[in-house]
Amino acid sequence: EFSWKLADHPKLPKGKQLALVVLDGWGEANPDKYNCIHVAETPTMDSLKQGAPEKWRLVKAHGKAVGLPTEDDMGNSEVGHNALGAGRIYAQGAKLVDIALASGSIYDGEGFSYIKECFASGTLHLIGLLSDGGVHSRIDQLQLLLKGASERGAKRIRVHILTDGRDCLDGSSIGFVETLEKDLTELRAKGIDAQIASGGGRMYVTMDRYENDWSVVKRGWDAQVLGEAPYQFTSAVEAVKKLREAPNTSDQYLPPFVIVDDSGKPVGPIVDGDAVVTMNFRADRMVMLAKALEYEDFDKFDRVRVPKIRYAGMLQYDGELKLPNRYLVSPPLIERTSGEYLVKNGVRTFACSETVKFGHVTFFWNGNRSGYFDESMEEYVEIPSDSGITFNVQPKMKALEIAERARDAILSGKFDQIRVNLPNSDMVGHTGDIDATVVACKAADEAVKMILDAIEQVGGIYVVTADHGNAEDMVKRNKKGDPLLDKAGKIQILTSHTLQPVPVAIGGPGLASGVRFRKDVPNGGLANVAATVMNLHGFVAPDDYETTLIEVADS
Numbered sequence: 045e046f047s048w049k050l051a052d053h054p055k056l057p058k059g060k061q062l063a064l065v066v067l068d069g070w071g072e073a074n075p076d077k078y079n080c081i082h083v084a085e086t087p088t089m090d091s092l093k094q095g096a097p098e099k100w101r102l103v104k105a106h107g108k109a110v111g112l113p114t115e116d117d118m119g120n121s122e123v124g125h126n127a128l129g130a131g132r133i134y135a136q137g138a139k140l141v142d143i144a145l146a147s148g149s150i151y152d153g154e155g156f157s158y159i160k161e162c163f164a165s166g167t168l169h170l171i172g173l174l175s176d177g178g179v180h181s182r183i184d185q186l187q188l189l190l191k192g193a194s195e196r197g198a199k200r201i202r203v204h205i206l207t208d209g210r211d212c213l214d215g216s217s218i219g220f221v222e223t224l225e226k227d228l229t230e231l232r233a234k235g236i237d238a239q240i241a242s243g244g245g246r247m248y249v250t251m252d253r254y255e256n257d258w259s260v261v262k263r264g265w266d267a268q269v270l271g272e273a274p275y276q277f278t279s280a281v282e283a284v285k286k287l288r289e290a291p292n293t294s295d296q297y298l299p300p301f302v303i304v305d306d307s308g309k310p311v312g313p314i315v316d317g318d319a320v321v322t323m324n325f326r327a328d329r330m331v332m333l334a335k336a337l338e339y340e341d342f343d344k345f346d347r348v349r350v351p352k353i354r355y356a357g358m359l360q361y362d363g364e365l366k367l368p369n370r371y372l373v374s375p376p377l378i379e380r381t382s383g384e385y386l387v388k389n390g391v392r393t394f395a396c397s398e399t400v401k402f403g404h405v406t407f408f409w410n411g412n413r414s415g416y417f418d419e420s421m422e423e424y425v426e427i428p429s430d431s432g433i434t435f436n437v438q439p440k441m442k443a444l445e446i447a448e449r450a451r452d453a454i455l456s457g458k459f460d461q462i463r464v465n466l467p468n469s470d471m472v473g474h475t476g477d478i479d480a481t482v483v484a485c486k487a488a489d490e491a492v493k494m495i496l497d498a499i500e501q502v503g504g505i506y507v508v509t510a511d512h513g514n515a516e517d518m519v520k521r522n523k524k525g526d527p528l529l530d531k532a533g534k535i536q537i538l539t540s541h542t543l544q545p546v547p548v549a550i551g552g553p554g555l556a557s558g559v560r561f562r563k564d565v566p567n568g569g570l571a572n573v574a575a576t577v578m579n580l581h582g583f584v585a586p587d588d589y590e591t592t593l594i595e596v597a598d599s
């Protein structure tokens with residue numbers, strides 16, 4: 045019979061305070077000038093790496109190790125934190141959608157039947173990120189969905205695109221729009237009225253996260269639903285080309301635009317009787333739009349007109365909130381996470397990050413679940429992120445504030461696990477600004493130091509790791525690993541995550557003597573961290589968890 049009770053670890057004590065630090069976007073790569081972690085002054089992380097070899101190692105943070113379809117899939121924070129917290133590897137978003145599209149089961153589900161009701165007299169709108177990044181969405185899935193929906197009765201289709209340049213190269217959006225236009229032309233040849241209706245850059249239009257800045261979602265709403273935007277074009281290719289000509293712009297930050305017909309009328313506002321699908325599989329940057337589309341009571345911005353639509357997400361974005369109510373593919377059901385086990389075994393837990401990553405150490409960590417397991421045992425602290433700026437302007441972000449809160453939580457003695465995410469290397473790495481990313485890495489390192497110092501003071505244990513790579517490689521490379529140049533001879537900046545492994549370091553005065561990394565888990569990944577942490581809290585992990593990374597040598 046199932047029980048939440050974890051067995052006592054035969055050799056490791058309970059009751060040690062443990063700091064669990066996740067550096068977001070901090071991978072391990074060759075030391076060269078595009079490795080911002082190498083370039084930055086990072087004495088604390090350096091000392092962990094140069095310390096005892098049995099207390100520092102690398103683990104996989106991409107591809108199959110985190111439930112993604114192939115080894116070419118870079119890691120991301122959602123799947124990374126899911127694996128870290130769940131201790132097991134679940135087929136993830138992209139893979140679930142691939143399976144459902146390949147088998148055709150996506151068209152047999154409740155979600156598709158629901159939106160299909162609108163096909164006879166309404167328009168099918170698809171809203172989402174247009175790229176092959178594979179973090180939030182994939183263009184090939186959109187292509188399959190367009191084909192599948194049109195074969196199943198959709199006669200009028202409008203695509204609302206969000207340009208990327210964050211999970212793929214900046215400047216690649218034009219190519220993706222051209223590819224999509226080609227498909228839509230083919231659909232039109234078959235008598236289906238299919239067009240791009242609106243667009244904008246993902247970081248400026250629609251894809252905000254964790255309620256950081258609702259004006260981003262509003263800009264999208266105005267373009268997608270109301271058909272209103274500061275820019276009008278008759279072609280999306282032209283729109284992206286023209287808007288990119290402005291100084292200091294990039295695919296991520298293109299302003300919103302709508303496509304209009306020859307008489308200047310928007311071709312695809314969303315109206316009563318239409319069907320809407322948000323085609324991102326990843327939740328964090330679609331939840332806000334899902335709320336705007338679905339909630340009757342909504343006060344985040346003035347929606348002006350709320351069309352009566354049938355709406356489905358590619359996946360359900362929040363299981364707890366049941367949001368959206370309808371979805372095309374069922375999400376991975378992640379149960380019995382390490383967070384829940386530990387709380388149920390008496391481990392008092394503190395979790396903290398700033399807004400842009402707060403959901404990562406709470407919601408994603410806890411298996412895509414909002415809220416506390418046991419309010420009397422847990423405290424989750426969100427430090428408001430700077431909003432309305434790009435993070436290269438403030439590369440230190442809130443690292444110091446996060447570290448101070450963690451330090452205070454450690455020194456208070458009220459918690460057994462103190463878990464934080466330090467966003468700098470990822471968020472600033474995504475801007476592609478190398479100098480700022482160096483500053484970001486230094487700031488994260490200083491935050492780690494403050495937390496480790498507090499652990500030293502209370503005789504605790506630390507585990508320092510990361511969720512995926514980013515700042516350790518800022519340039520696109522060829523197969524041999526040499527930087528790639530663009531037509532003008534400039535290096536191609538890599539704004540995305542990487543395929544690199546990430547470090548795991550353990551230590552602290554509370555670490556029992558003899559604890560060391562095993563040598564027989566060479567392919568360990570992020571999912572092995574949960575069992576490791578359970579051991580360090582004095583417990584044996586459940587049988588179905590990925591194995592622990594540590595052993596205790598007889599002294």
Ligand code: 3PG
Pocket residue numbers: 068069119120121122179180210211329470474
């Ligand atoms: C983003 O949403 O910012 C990127 O696509 C992925 O970032 P994350 O996986 O590190 O949150």
Ligand code: CO
Pocket residue numbers: 069121470471474514541
């Ligand atoms: Co990232």
